[in-house]
Amino acid sequence: MTFRLGLTGSIGMGKSTTAAMFRELGVPVWDADDTVHRLYAKGGAAVAPVAAILPEAIRGGAVDRDVLRAAMKTDPELLGRLERVVHPLVAADRAQFCRDHGQAPLVVLDIPLLFETGGQAGVDAVLVVTTDPETQRARVMARPGMTEALFDQIVARQVPDAEKRARADHVIETKTLEQTRASVADLVKRLSGGGDGDA
């Protein structure tokens, strides 16, 4: 039986970095954000439905995220409309990944919106990554194309960090890479042993 560990955390909390550490240890990782990137790429299944919502977002046959971000700044309804077409496609991709890795003892499902989309029903335990709000904001603001307003808009759609931590089975701090790597190794050891992870 495969143990499915859901990995989540608010924007900039360190999901991708932590997911990479699971991969380094040989754990198969599925990534919701990466899936959206594939769906938005040329030939991807989200291109046509996004074109129906915002035709100018299609550049060279792919969805252009810069255009989406710019449009979101003036249209607060846009993100919700995107979610309605993108989320079912993401869910189908995730189901296929779980079928493909049915023999693995442990898989990680990196899902930014796990709590927001009821994703905890499809996993055996939830790992939340976290850091303090100042570090979170500084990390996200360091990204090109990000503004304070867009950061606040995205955070407002996410379950607050304190609630995520309260609902988690496991919590890992992402203060330093060394500390996080050690916590990940410890968790993999516990969850790959065939136990229920509570030990």
Ligand SMILES: CC(C)(COP(=O)(O)OP(=O)(O)OC[C@H]1O[C@@H](n2cnc3c(N)ncnc32)[C@H](O)[C@@H]1O)[C@@H](O)C(=O)NCCC(=O)NCCS
């Ligand atoms: C808003 C968009 C244009 C921003 O693109 P960009 O390349 O700048 O960032 P990226 O996609 O890497 O997302 C960064 C982070 O933003 C947060 N985020 C993204 N979409 C959402 C959302 N719908 N609600 C809340 N947070 C979100 C997540 O924490 C994510 O890890 C893009 O994320 C998008 O098209 N989102 C809609 C699809 C969606 O809901 N994706 C979420 C994963 S299923």
Ligand SMILES: Nc1ncnc2c1ncn2[C@@H]1O[C@H](COP(=O)(O)OP(=O)(O)OP(=O)(O)O)[C@@H](O)[C@H]1O
């Ligand atoms: N364990 C850690 N120790 C120190 N710095 C970290 C750690 N994890 C992440 N970071 C820093 O935080 C930044 C954001 O991390 P990451 O991209 O993993 O976040 P994320 O939760 O996947 O973000 P998003 O929700 O926006 O996709 C990284 O660029 C890195 O500099």
